[in-house]
Amino acid sequence: MLEIKYLRENPNLVRKALTDRGGRSIPDFERILQKDKDWRSVLTELDQLRARRNKAADEIGRLKREKVDASSLLKEMDELKSRQKNLEEKERPLKSDIGNLLLSLPNLPDASVPFGKTPEDNQVVREVGKVTPKGFPAKDHHDLGTRLGILDFEFAAQLSGAGFAVYKGAGARLERSIANFMIDLHTKEHGYKEMATPFIVTAQTMTNTGQLPKFEEDLYKTSEDNLFLIPTSEVTLTNLFRDKVLTAEELPIAMTSLTPCFRREAGSYGKDTRGLIRNHQFTKVELVRACRLEDSLKELEILTGHAEEVLKRLEIPYRVVALCTADLGFAAAKTYDLEVWMPGENRWREISSCSTCTDFQARRMNFKVKGAAKEREWGCTLNGSGLAVGRTLAAILENNQEADGSIRIPKVLQSYFGSDKISI
C-alpha cells in the first residue's frame, strides 16, 4: 500500500511511476486524489461538529448534576446530531473507497529499475555457467520424464485435470532430494530459519501481502470457510511480521520454507501446458527477508545471491534478469528473475523471482522497525524463490540428459538421492 500523504504531496511523481508500470491504475489514482480532497473537507467539518457536541455533552452533565435546566442545550444537541449523522454518512463511504482504492494500487518501481513496456525490455544483468550444445538432439523434460517412468501427466490429469503432475519412483525421490538440498543450503550456509506454515489462510492474510483484493481469480478458495490456498509461502512467511515492531538490531531476519503452492493460472490457459513449467500445484522453497527500508536494495542483492547459489551448485547455466517497469509484480519495487537454460526447449525459463517490496507490504500488515533513536519507520520485506522445485527438476532433466535418455544426477544431490544417475 502506498501512503495517502505521499500521493497527495507528490502526485506527479506517482503518476509517472504508475504510468511507467503501464498498468491501468492511473484512473484509480486520480479518483483517490479527488476523493481524498472531498474526504478531508468533510472530515474537518465533522471534527468541528464533534468537538462542539463533546463540549455540550459535558456541559449537560454538569448542569444536570447541579439540577439546572438544560433544555436549550438539549435542543441544540438534537440539531448537532442530525447534522453529524448526515456528515458521517458522507464520510464513511469516502474513507472506505479511498482505502479500497489504495489497496489496489501497485508498488512504485525503484529508480534503478529499467524502463520498459514489455518483457522484451527486461535487462540481462549477468550470465553464469556455459550453455554447451549437446552432441545429440535434446529432449524436453516432459518426454524425458515420461520415458524414464518418473513423471506421469496422464495419471495426473485423471486425478485432477490439466496442469498437474505425478512424480513416480526416482522422480518423487529426486524432487524430495532437490528440496532437501535447497533447504539445507539456505539454513546451514545462508542463515535462514526453517519454518513450516499453514497452506490455507484468511483473506486478510492474502491482502497483507498483496494477492488480494486484485488477484482473487488467481487463487483457489474454499467456499465453506472463505479461506484461500497459498500461491506461495511468501504469503505466510511475510505475514509473520504482521503487527510487529522490531528493533534495528534484530534485523535482517531470514526465513525459508518448503511448501506446495496453488495457482489457478486463470489468465494463462493454453500457455505452457506441457510438463512441469506451469502447474496448478507445485512445491517451492521460498526465501523471505525483513530489513530496514534503507537496506532494501542491498538485501535484494544478498537474497538473489542466495537463490543463485543453488543453481551454481547444481551446475545449471542461468542468467539474472532485471525486470523492467512494466513487468514488475504488484508488490515489488524491484525484481531480479533467475532464468535457467532449457536445452530441450532451446530457451530460458524463469526459475526464481527475487523482489524487494520495500515498505509496501509492511504498511499493509503494520510491520514497523524501531531505529536507534527510537523513532519508528516502516519495515521492508523481500521474497524470492530459492527455488521452484518442479522447474528445477525439469532443468536438471534437460541439462543433464545423455544421448540414451538417462540422467546424470548433479554431484551435490547424489548423497540426497542415493545414486548418480537415472537410467531407462
Place this chain on the structure above:
RNA sequence: GGAGGGGUCGCAUAGUGGCCGAGUGCGCCGGUUUGCUAAACCGGUAUAUGGUUGUAAAGCCAUAUCGAGGGUUCGAAUCCCUCCCCCUCCGCCA
C-alpha cells in the same frame, strides 16, 4: 458439532453510564542519590487522522481508537445487536 468463559495502554491487572484516553504494578526512558551495580525517590512513557505554527526538529488545537463494525443515549470501556479471535469442557476424528 454442543456447552461455558474471555478479549482494556509493551506485559499483568482495575474499571458496570459523565470526575475515564483510561487507575495500579511490572517493564522501558530521563533524572536525583551513588566508588560501581542494585535499591530508593522524582518525572516521563499509545497510535492514527485532520487542522495549524515552524526552514526544520518539533509544537499547539481537534477528532477517533478499550478485538471489529453497527446501535441506544445529551453522554458508552461500561447497555443492546452482528461478526472475528482466544481459552476450557464434552462429542467426533488423523
